[in-house]
Amino acid sequence: MGSIFNIQQVINGLQLGSIYALIALGYTMVYGIVRLINFAHGDFYMLGAYAAYAAFYVFNSFLGKGSPLAFLALVVAMLAGGAIASLTNLLAYKPLRYKPKLSSLVTAIGVSMFLEYFFSAFPFIGPSPRGFPEILPKVIFRGFGAEISNYVIIDLVVAAILMSGLTFLIQKTSLGRAMRAVSQDKDAAKLMGIDVERIITWTFAIGGAFAGAAGLLAGLTYPRIDPYMGIIPGLKAFIAAVLGGIGNVPGAMLGAYILGLAETFANAYNSMVGDGIAFALLIIVLLVRPTGILGEKIADKI
Amino acid sequence: MKYPKFLVAAAVFYAAIMLLSLVGVLNGYFMIIINRSLIFVILAVSLNLINGITGQFSLGHMGFAAIGAYVSGTITTLIFKLPLPHALGLAEMGAETVFILAIVAGGAAAAFIGFLIGFPSLRLKGDYLAIVTLGFGEIIRTIVNNIDYIGGPRGLLGIPMFSNFTVIFAFAFLTVVIIRNTIESSHGRAMLAIRENELAADLSGVDTTRYKVTGFAMGAFFAGIAGGLLAHLISLAHPTQFGFLQSAMILILVYAGGMGSLTGSVIAAFLLTFLTEVLRLVIDWLNGTVGIPIGTEWTMVVYALILILVMLFKPEGLMGGREAKILILPRKTK
Numbered sequence A: 001m002g003s004i005f006n007i008q009q010v011i012n013g014l015q016l017g018s019i020y021a022l023i024a025l026g027y028t029m030v031y032g033i034v035r036l037i038n039f040a041h042g043d044f045y046m047l048g049a050y051a052a053y054a055a056f057y058v059f060n061s062f063l064g065k066g067s068p069l070a071f072l073a074l075v076v077a078m079l080a081g082g083a084i085a086s087l088t089n090l091l092a093y094k095p096l097r098y099k100p101k102l103s104s105l106v107t108a109i110g111v112s113m114f115l116e117y118f119f120s121a122f123p124f125i126g127p128s129p130r131g132f133p134e135i136l137p138k139v140i141f142r143g144f145g146a147e148i149s150n151y152v153i154i155d156l157v158v159a160a161i162l163m164s165g166l167t168f169l170i171q172k173t174s175l176g177r178a179m180r181a182v183s184q185d186k187d188a189a190k191l192m193g194i195d196v197e198r199i200i201t202w203t204f205a206i207g208g209a210f211a212g213a214a215g216l217l218a219g220l221t222y223p224r225i226d227p228y229m230g231i232i233p234g235l236k237a238f239i240a241a242v243l244g245g246i247g248n249v250p251g252a253m254l255g256a257y258i259l260g261l262a263e264t265f266a267n268a269y270n271s272m273v274g275d276g277i278a279f280a281l282l283i284i285v286l287l288v289r290p291t292g293i294l295g296e297k298i299a300d301k302i
Numbered sequence B: 001m002k003y004p005k006f007l008v009a010a011a012v013f014y015a016a017i018m019l020l021s022l023v024g025v026l027n028g029y030f031m032i033i034i035n036r037s038l039i040f041v042i043l044a045v046s047l048n049l050i051n052g053i054t055g056q057f058s059l060g061h062m063g064f065a066a067i068g069a070y071v072s073g074t075i076t077t078l079i080f081k082l083p084l085p086h087a088l089g090l091a092e093m094g095a096e097t098v099f100i101l102a103i104v105a106g107g108a109a110a111a112f113i114g115f116l117i118g119f120p121s122l123r124l125k126g127d128y129l130a131i132v133t134l135g136f137g138e139i140i141r142t143i144v145n146n147i148d149y150i151g152g153p154r155g156l157l158g159i160p161m162f163s164n165f166t167v168i169f170a171f172a173f174l175t176v177v178i179i180r181n182t183i184e185s186s187h188g189r190a191m192l193a194i195r196e197n198e199l200a201a202d203l204s205g206v207d208t209t210r211y212k213v214t215g216f217a218m219g220a221f222f223a224g225i226a227g228g229l230l231a232h233l234i235s236l237a238h239p240t241q242f243g244f245l246q247s248a249m250i251l252i253l254v255y256a257g258g259m260g261s262l263t264g265s266v267i268a269a270f271l272l273t274f275l276t277e278v279l280r281l282v283i284d285w286l287n288g289t290v291g292i293p294i295g296t297e298w299t300m301v302v303y304a305l306i307l308i309l310v311m312l313f314k315p316e317g318l319m320g321g322r323e324a325k326i327l328i329l330p331r332k333t334k
Helices: A007-034 A041-063 A068-096 A101-121 A150-172 A174-184 A186-191 A196-221 A231-244 A249-269 A271-288 B004-023 B028-053 B061-077 B083-087 B095-121 B126-146 B165-184 B186-196 B198-203 B208-234 B244-257 B262-290 B297-313
Strands: A140-143 A146-149
Touching: A007 A041, A007 A146, A007 A150, A007 A174, A007 A196, A007 A231, A007 A249, A041 A068, A041 A101, A041 A196, A041 A231, A068 A101, A068 A196, A068 B297, A101 B126, A101 B244, A101 B297, A146 A150, A150 A174, A150 A196, A150 A249, A174 A186, A174 A196, A186 A196, A231 A249, A231 A271, A231 B126, A249 A271, A271 B095, A271 B126, B004 B028, B004 B165, B028 B061, B028 B165, B028 B186, B028 B208, B028 B244, B028 B262, B061 B095, B061 B126, B061 B208, B061 B244, B095 B126, B095 B165, B095 B208, B126 B244, B165 B186, B165 B208, B165 B262, B186 B198, B186 B208, B198 B208, B244 B262, B244 B297, B262 B297
Parallel strands: none
Antiparallel strands: A140 A146
């Protein structure tokens, strides 16, 4: 092992980066369209983890461990995340759409607190952490001085498939074209006959679904879930989105992998540095290049 | 004294509480609630200066309170017992003097850090600033958690309980008066101009960075004071007291009371502190007498709902930016 830079750390960093990327995409898409930092986004990730927990529990007890149908849990987690996200948008953010921006931001903090404490007060979920069930026996492959488990492969592959799907959706479908149009200019999009509110709802739903999927992957990888698990990954994914250029979809993926790697290396060095490096990166990026790595500078309108 | 009626009202409030507590109507339990309310008054009013008056968005207010708590707590608990202060004759000053100086030192340390943080980050707008201040709060918590000398994750224990109603009341009173005077000064006008339109203020010759940093550091100073008072009230400074959640609670006070209204912040601080106790009694009652086992998390659910509902249905808050009559300067009649 010796050095903190070795293949094992790279694998761990890519795995963490995959989870951050799935969360960061939702942040960046929502920010790109409604210019809102959705503080509750980390909680959609938590809800996805709980939905997956419930689904695995059911599958494991009816079908037995290792059933291929367990992959349906991914659908369940994504549906849960997406449904709660679009519901949040309709109930809490839509009425404030044309009010001062800080009102939505404060509401987002309220929604986040509500989701965390409501689920920790909720009798069947409870505040105490739960162990995440295993869906299939863990297999570890060794080589090149590193080891990689099938869980890591699942994380990387699922994230890659989802992200390719999203890129296709944004670039090639009419919904994606409408999303890009709304994020460029809401008013012009409206004049072109795009139902802006519908697009915003879809954006929240897709972002929430991705967060839900990230919740499932995180549950598999770090098998302990609790109602507050979304706070820190949510923040870090946001930092990843800023790092890549907020509002920029490829930027969010890039930023997430950079952050995942940086954090893994820093953690190998010292756990306190590992905790702080994300925030240090954020402050450096905001000072040196506030638009992020791939972001474009937008001039202030007077 | 610019606000004679406020001075009278404050004196009456102080005398009434002292009298009721001496007679025994207000027992120790009530005095703790009142003391906590007054500390929340300091925190809410100082955050209002940053968020409500200067129009910035700080989400790490409790980080500054943590600095105040740990600096003042370290002075009264640890440093005061070292040989050096005795050699310098500091021990003869008496514990109370050291305590007041320690509280002010805590505030000054918080203001200094606020200045350091504010200078680079206040170039950022609204939501970015929120994230940086949030990150700052977490960094402070991580640092405190890792310094063993001041207790690390155990917290700083055995801080002398010097905070009493008189001291806390005096600091709360001074906070309100000083911040109110600032708002009415030319500095305050510049801050309000930044809130209304930063670009326009800049073009009108307001040094926006300077006033934003001043407002931020001032808010941090009073947050540090509040943190020090809190640590000396409950005899403990613990990393978990100063997290994001607690910062969000102060934010609720400011928004529920009304952005830019000190009166609103004061009222909200008292109302919500009492509400916490009422909710706790209700939860205890439901758990004990009625036999419905529910957790204390419901208190926070109620708070979150208050915040969401205020933002949706009464975004201007309780007072809507207005002040009580006793806090408005008498118009010069001429």
